[in-house]
Amino acid sequence: MFEAVIGLEVHLHLKTRTKMFCGCPADPFGAPPNAHVCPVCLGLPGALPVPNRKAVEYGLRLALALGAEVPDRLVFHRKNYFYPDLPKNYQISQYDLPLGRGGALPLEGRQVRIRRLHLEEDAGKSLHLEGRTLLDLNRAGSPLIELVTEPDLRTPEEARLFLQRIQALVQTLGISDASPEEGKLRADVNISLRRPGEPLGTKVEVKNLNSFKGVQRALEYEIRRQTELLRRGERVKQATLGFEEGSGKTYPMRTKEEEADYRYFPEPDLPPVPVPRAWLAEVRAGLPELPWAKEERYRALGIKEKDAEALAYAPALSRFLDQALSFGLASPQALANWLLVDLVGLLNERGLALEATRLTPLAFARLVALFERGEITSRVAKGLLPELLEGQDPEALVRARGLGVVADEEALRRLVEEVIAAMPEAAESVRQGKIKALDALLGQVMRKTQGQARPDLVRRLLREALGVG
Numbered sequence: 001m002f003e004a005v006i007g008l009e010v011h012l013h014l015k016t017r018t019k020m021f022c023g024c025p026a027d028p029f030g031a032p033p034n035a036h037v038c039p040v041c042l043g044l045p046g047a048l049p050v051p052n053r054k055a056v057e058y059g060l061r062l063a064l065a066l067g068a069e070v071p072d073r074l075v076f077h078r079k080n081y082f083y084p085d086l087p088k089n090y091q092i093s094q095y096d097l098p099l100g101r102g103g104a105l106p107l108e109g110r111q112v113r114i115r116r117l118h119l120e121e122d123a124g125k126s127l128h129l130e131g132r133t134l135l136d137l138n139r140a141g142s143p144l145i146e147l148v149t150e151p152d153l154r155t156p157e158e159a160r161l162f163l164q165r166i167q168a169l170v171q172t173l174g175i176s177d178a179s180p181e182e183g184k185l186r187a188d189v190n191i192s193l194r195r196p197g198e199p200l201g202t203k204v205e206v207k208n209l210n211s212f213k214g215v216q217r218a219l220e221y222e223i224r225r226q227t228e229l230l231r232r233g234e235r236v237k238q239a240t241l242g243f244e245e246g247s248g249k250t251y252p253m254r255t256k257e258e259e260a261d262y263r264y265f266p267e268p269d270l271p272p273v274p275v276p277r278a279w280l281a282e283v284r285a286g287l288p289e290l291p292w293a294k295e296e297r298y299r300a301l302g303i304k305e306k307d308a309e310a311l312a313y314a315p316a317l318s319r320f321l322d323q324a325l326s327f328g329l330a331s332p333q334a335l336a337n338w339l340l341v342d343l344v345g346l347l348n349e350r351g352l353a354l355e356a357t358r359l360t361p362l363a364f365a366r367l368v369a370l371f372e373r374g375e376i377t378s379r380v381a382k383g384l385l386p387e388l389l390e391g392q393d394p395e396a397l398v399r400a401r402g403l404g405v406v407a408d409e410e411a412l413r414r415l416v417e418e419v420i421a422a423m424p425e426a427a428e429s430v431r432q433g434k435i436k437a438l439d440a441l442l443g444q445v446m447r448k449t450q451g452q453a454r455p456d457l458v459r460r461l462l463r464e465a466l467g468v469g
């Protein structure tokens with residue numbers, strides 16, 4: 001059997017207001033073509049780049065969060081290559097003094113090592129229309145971070161999970177939306193196969209993957225393809241591949257440039273950017289709680305492992321949960337359950353984002369508390385959630401509609417007798433030991449109370465009335 005050895009190169013679009021080296025707006029999403037350009041990002045002769053301090057700071061945030069080593073000065077290099085949407089014919093990137101080296105991301109109990117992180121500018125976009133090629137340079141010069149891992153990943157699922165973790169991390173850090181559908185998170189993967197314990201095999205690179213699913217499928221395809229080659233005794237050829245979503249297959253793209261082809265040299269228009277340790281300390285002090293620390297904290301609060309993990313790596317949900325927790329009204333696990341199952345389920349069903357609703361963490365915590373205190377049933381609580389999304393108050397709804405739990409045993413006992421009299425066959429079945437038939441009677445009582453009785457109480461009263469223990 002073969003083992004896959006996988007490494008990733010991730011490109012993240014930084015959400016600075018302006019581009020990496022000029023004052024044009026950095027978010028090209030939705031703007032008309034070539035609306036956000038100037039002499040610098042068009043690469044006109046004589047135009048001089050100026051580094052974006054915010055982009056450097058955002059980069060430092062990620063480097064520090066991952067535990068990478070940051071040098072005391074950053075040097076920008078020119079990476080020379082010709083491409084139609086690269087107006088200068090070179091990209092300003094980093095080479096031997098990158099933003100960060102080393103560090104790691106925790107994943108399923110182990111550490112995926114980071115080789116390096118660097119800052120660079122994005123290229124524009126070519127649009128191929130009816131045999132013509134059009135250029136949109138809005139994206140040219142937008143700030144990017146490239147993050148390169150060591151080949152520490154072993155399965156396609158792990159590679160997908162790593163990317164989702166990076167996405168959650170940079171969203172938590174507030175430095176990138178990292179939305180693959182907007183091209184703000186793109187990945188190249190490299191993969192080779194070997195028998196466990198043997199030296200690394202020949203690797204191929206699959207470039208420009210822009211969805212989590214695409215990454216996983218491209219790797220799955222390559223594992224199948226390379227396994228077949230190796231089984232037949234053939235060799236895997238080193239190659240740069242593309243991936244076609246439709247067929248789920250990879251295809252050869254171009255011969256890979258060797259590093260020497262890029263003729264890296266220090267960017268003569270940009271002096272090195274000093275990174276004083278005091279700045280670094282300031283950035284470190286401003287880091288928010290990181291997802292893996294959040295996960296620990298949730299577990300310490302008694303939230304189940306799986307739930308703690310799911311919440312810690314979902315920035316919008318964990319922000320909401322933290323506020324809901326702060327009121328001390330409902331237990332952490334109950335809040336987690338209602339958040340992950342009922343609320344997320346409802347939001348998915350309606351295609352809504354939590355932030356787009358009028359539900360406040362306080363109203364949510366109060367609803368869960370009403371249920372936890374036994375004042376409303378779970379059915380009533382679920383039924384109220386859609387109205388809470390519209391900004392309604394849970395207590396007011398319960399009062400106005402008389403939705404409080406029917407806990408009056410005498411009233412319930414009368415209802416139980418009524419239902420038994422109305423459903424003699426089901427009652428007889430229960431008496432003869434077919435306890436399953438109790439569900440029909442229970443359902444009928446619950447209907448008569450509009451779901452407001454506690455099912456465990458009704459079940460006990462039914463059993464008593466029918467004389468079954």
Ligand SMILES: [Zn+2]
Pocket residue numbers: 019022023024036037038039040041042141
């Ligand atoms: Zn510009």
